[in-house]
Amino acid sequence: xxxxxxxxxxxxxxxxxxxxxDSTDITPKPKKxxxxxxxxxxxxxxxxxxxxxxxxxxxxxxxxxxxxxxxKPSTDTSTTITPTKANVSPQPSTxxxxxxxxxxxxxxxxxxxxVDFPPPQVDSSIGITPNQ
Amino acid sequence: MLLVLLVxxxxxxxxxxxxxxxxxxxxxxxxxxxxxxxxxxxxxxYKNDFLYNRDLYTQSYLNYQxxxxxxxxxxxxxxxxxxxDATKEVLVARxxxxxxxxxxxxTLLDKYKNFNSTDTQKSxxxxxxxxxxxxxxxxxxxxxxxxxxxDKWAQDFVTNYIQVxxxxxxxxxxxxxxxxxxxxxxxxxxxxxxxxxxxxxNPNQQWFNSLTVKYDLVTTSLKSSxxxxxxxxxxxxxSDFYPDAKADLGKANGYLTDIINDLKLIVSKSPQN
Numbered sequence: 001x002x003x004x005x006x007x008x009x010x011x012x013x014x015x016x017x018x019x020x021x022d023s024t025d026i027t028p029k030p031k032k033x034x035x036x037x038x039x040x041x042x043x044x045x046x047x048x049x050x051x052x053x054x055x056x057x058x059x060x061x062x063x064x065x066x067x068x069x070x071x072k073p074s075t076d077t078s079t080t081i082t083p084t085k086a087n088v089s090p091q092p093s094t095x096x097x098x099x100x101x102x103x104x105x106x107x108x109x110x111x112x113x114x115v116d117f118p119p120p121q122v123d124s125s126i127g128i129t130p131n132q
Numbered sequence: 133m134l135l136v137l138l139v140x141x142x143x144x145x146x147x148x149x150x151x152x153x154x155x156x157x158x159x160x161x162x163x164x165x166x167x168x169x170x171x172x173x174x175x176x177x178y179k180n181d182f183l184y185n186r187d188l189y190t191q192s193y194l195n196y197q198x199x200x201x202x203x204x205x206x207x208x209x210x211x212x213x214x215x216x217d218a219t220k221e222v223l224v225a226r227x228x229x230x231x232x233x234x235x236x237x238x239t240l241l242d243k244y245k246n247f248n249s250t251d252t253q254k255s256x257x258x259x260x261x262x263x264x265x266x267x268x269x270x271x272x273x274x275x276x277x278x279x280x281x282x283d284k285w286a287q288d289f290v291t292n293y294i295q296v297x298x299x300x301x302x303x304x305x306x307x308x309x310x311x312x313x314x315x316x317x318x319x320x321x322x323x324x325x326x327x328x329x330x331x332x333x334n335p336n337q338q339w340f341n342s343l344t345v346k347y348d349l350v351t352t353s354l355k356s357s358x359x360x361x362x363x364x365x366x367x368x369x370x371s372d373f374y375p376d377a378k379a380d381l382g383k384a385n386g387y388l389t390d391i392i393n394d395l396k397l398i399v400s401k402s403p404q405n
Contacts, residue, residue, distance in 0.1 A: 095400045127286030
């Protein structure tokens, strides 16, 4: 006598087995909030990118503050008259005979003499009526 | 005579440079040193005068700006008059400052004048002419009493001021050319003294040939720095040529330093006197 088979259309869960149905769910669920990549290289790249942006902003701020116009009159108040020394790298000491030493010292001093006496800055528009 | 020359070189470095190798027969070392000290003293005096007038100009300018602003705000008869008076005051102060600058520059040129007397004298004559012109302008400004006349005068001043700037900058460059020429002449004198010593070995003679090439390089650089004087006189606007000339003067200084270092090597490698 053939075995009668129960209706197999509806598969009932086996009450003896405690399986978590959620773990079998393969549909990926959207995660809430920002997704943080787990790859360390991407994290490092992201940190470096933020650092570069911060540096760029800082440089813009510094440049803008340096270019800020002043309120002084257009006269040169920083004219220096005292002689300044030019940047001449000294030669290593050599055995120069005494008879020539002073003359070489004089020449060295003379080559380093720089007189800074530029023409003063003036406002040549004083008295000129601006065009209306 | 040689002993006196050597003693003077020990005493004053700048005084040593003031000796003109071509006029040493006419001028004793002590006279050259004295002339240089006189030029230094005069320059310092005129420099202080210029600085004082520059401060006065700065104060007048601030006052002028304040009066202009006030007149713009209120536009009354009183503020208009105050503005006109402040304008005249600052114009006079400006001309005085420029005149004293020109005088200081003219005395500065005396320092090494002997090494380029023709070119230096040209610069000094031009500066002297402007000094008289500044005095004349101050007389005119004092007599002006309305904005229209002041405006016309100011426009003329701007036109003339271009040439003032050219001549002043040219004079400054001329002074530095004179200084470098003085150094070059002293280097040549020193080199020929060294070359004439019997202790210098023959292998060193070829070094002196290379010095001649460097002398020419110095002269070429100095001439190049002077070439800017005439180039810009045709322009209607002043274009500051001092930085370009300074670059050539820097080259000349570099060649001079090389020559001096070469000479040091030559004398240090030769037996002592």
